[in-house]
Amino acid sequence: MISKTISSQTETSNLGNYQDIYNSFQWQEAEQHFTWNETGRVNMGYEAIDRHANSDKANKVALYYSDQIRNEEYTFQEMKDLSNKAGNVLKDIGVAKGDRVFIFMPRTPELYFLLLGTLKLGAIVGPLFEAFMEGAVKDRLEDSGAKVLVTNPELLGRVPVEELPDLEKVLVVGNEVKEDAKLIDFYERFDGASKSLDIEWVDREDGMILHYTSGSTGKPKGVLHVHNAMIQHYQTAKWVLDLRDDDVYWCTADPGWVTGTSYGIFAPWLVGASNVIRGGRFSPDDWYQTIEENKVTVWYSAPTAFRMLMGAGAKVIEKYNLSSLRHVLSVGEPLNPEVVRWGMEVMNLRIHDTWWMTETGAQLICNYPSMEIKPGSMGKPIPGVVAAIVDDQGNELPPNRMGNLAIKKGWPSMMRAIWNRPEKYQSYFLPGDWYVSGDSAYMDEDGYFWFQGRVDDVIMTAGERIGPFEVESKLVEHPAVAEAGVIGKPDPVRGEIIKAFISLRDGYELSAELEEDIRNFVKKGLAAHAAPREIEIKDSLPKTRSGKIMRRVLKAWELDLPTGDLSTMED
Numbered sequence: 001m002i003s004k005t006i007s008s009q010t011e012t013s014n015l016g017n018y019q020d021i022y023n024s025f026q027w028q029e030a031e032q033h034f035t036w037n038e039t040g041r042v043n044m045g046y047e048a049i050d051r052h053a054n055s056d057k058a059n060k061v062a063l064y065y066s067d068q069i070r071n072e073e074y075t076f077q078e079m080k081d082l083s084n085k086a087g088n089v090l091k092d093i094g095v096a097k098g099d100r101v102f103i104f105m106p107r108t109p110e111l112y113f114l115l116l117g118t119l120k121l122g123a124i125v126g127p128l129f130e131a132f133m134e135g136a137v138k139d140r141l142e143d144s145g146a147k148v149l150v151t152n153p154e155l156l157g158r159v160p161v162e163e164l165p166d167l168e169k170v171l172v173v174g175n176e177v178k179e180d181a182k183l184i185d186f187y188e189r190f191d192g193a194s195k196s197l198d199i200e201w202v203d204r205e206d207g208m209i210l211h212y213t214s215g216s217t218g219k220p221k222g223v224l225h226v227h228n229a230m231i232q233h234y235q236t237a238k239w240v241l242d243l244r245d246d247d248v249y250w251c252t253a254d255p256g257w258v259t260g261t262s263y264g265i266f267a268p269w270l271v272g273a274s275n276v277i278r279g280g281r282f283s284p285d286d287w288y289q290t291i292e293e294n295k296v297t298v299w300y301s302a303p304t305a306f307r308m309l310m311g312a313g314a315k316v317i318e319k320y321n322l323s324s325l326r327h328v329l330s331v332g333e334p335l336n337p338e339v340v341r342w343g344m345e346v347m348n349l350r351i352h353d354t355w356w357m358t359e360t361g362a363q364l365i366c367n368y369p370s371m372e373i374k375p376g377s378m379g380k381p382i383p384g385v386v387a388a389i390v391d392d393q394g395n396e397l398p399p400n401r402m403g404n405l406a407i408k409k410g411w412p413s414m415m416r417a418i419w420n421r422p423e424k425y426q427s428y429f430l431p432g433d434w435y436v437s438g439d440s441a442y443m444d445e446d447g448y449f450w451f452q453g454r455v456d457d458v459i460m461t462a463g464e465r466i467g468p469f470e471v472e473s474k475l476v477e478h479p480a481v482a483e484a485g486v487i488g489k490p491d492p493v494r495g496e497i498i499k500a501f502i503s504l505r506d507g508y509e510l511s512a513e514l515e516e517d518i519r520n521f522v523k524k525g526l527a528a529h530a531a532p533r534e535i536e537i538k539d540s541l542p543k544t545r546s547g548k549i550m551r552r553v554l555k556a557w558e559l560d561l562p563t564g565d566l567s568t569m570e571d
């Protein structure tokens, strides 16, 4: 059995007495730190990199990069020079303030130079996960009206360049790129580009980054964040990541997801920490080695990854020295108490759960080094943030009652728009200025929040958010599939896996080959992580009278649960 609470771990964390600070903190205190304090203008690219390059941190290592082939270090001064060069390449091909520049490439140092270079021009960056296939790439570029795409020769084949009228230039990061009216060779221009670049100073409310994420219905939504988010990235780097000057920090997330930008780029660099980036795929040996070789002190990862490491066993972990670690954090899905216990056993450290979403831009409910942890709980709101459990009308519920996890509007890193869809944006809010997360939870009598599930049908698989509708739409494009309903099925390692119920068109019969073909069809059309691991054939699917597939009923069948109210179901 794991004990009910784990006592606080350090007396010397950046966030001292949680309650005292919670009671007195005002965001204005954190705002003082940035250039707008003097000039009224600001830029994330400058605040994250240049301000350190212009200080006594110039020769401090900003980035430790490694993958199977490369092993490199860059100081803040070098990051400044290289992101300026990348910025100049982008400027030369026409990028200006407000343009959308998408980056579709694997985690390499060049991705980071280009992302920072984009921000320094005041343009809006849209990072795309490298696993996306043509359909998913096209949807996002089309919806955002992207003007420039940065990619590499391997991924270029998945970009339907001719079908995207807004897309003016494609910058290709690779060897011997053949240029044409649209394709531009990155290295050819980068090598000779100037190291000096005039920063485009922007308003704190100007657009900075666009992350596409899934909902339960329709196409992915473009969540827009503005430069103002830096206030919260900075403050949570101090309080939650607990970063200090001598820390070496590693966030394992890819910048295609919000964790990989907010906490893989912005938060650590805003406080001038040394940041580790590991390219390539997950492997227990590579991961432990990354900690050992870089002497990582603060580590931010996800429950799925911890469970995979746990599954790899003690024999692997024993080969490595992980004693540099001081502080470990998790995000993305519920952190099982069992994983917390594993952390105590193998690292002698608590794993600190943190809760937030693409839409919230930064951490909101967390566990802090100075606070007792109740394993299984997401912790308490950060100072400056008001969280509550509300009913569907926005009324606050008392402790221990389950309801909608909601946040009082006004935290610095809140999304400012869903791209092109104002009505969608409005749908997140309830009377009383409550932002409604789509998660259900309760708060206990000590003010700790406990995650209970999603209120919508969004699937969290291996920490990635998948919209069931997007998968269903792809499935019904397959010639054999008549109807499809997609649910998340609980899985011990991935949290959930994608399970599809389908009915077949006349003349088709299920076979192992057909099943594989359908799975590959989704993989090729959407992304490998969106393909259903399990497919089950039904003669027909449960539908409402208006023809909507009832995923709730499919889920109940799958889990042997009562199906609930079936009054809206067609006969």
Ligand code: WT7
Binding pocket: 213, 258, 259, 330, 331, 332, 333, 334, 335, 353, 354, 355, 356, 357, 358, 359, 378, 437, 438, 439, 451, 453, 454, 460, 463, 464, 465
């Ligand atoms: C959804 C947001 C920005 C974090 C990465 C995922 C789930 C997130 C936790 C947690 C239980 C969590 C929620 C949330 N989630 N953190 N600590 N415990 N569930 O960002 O892809 O926007 O997904 O992830 O369901 O709504 P995302």
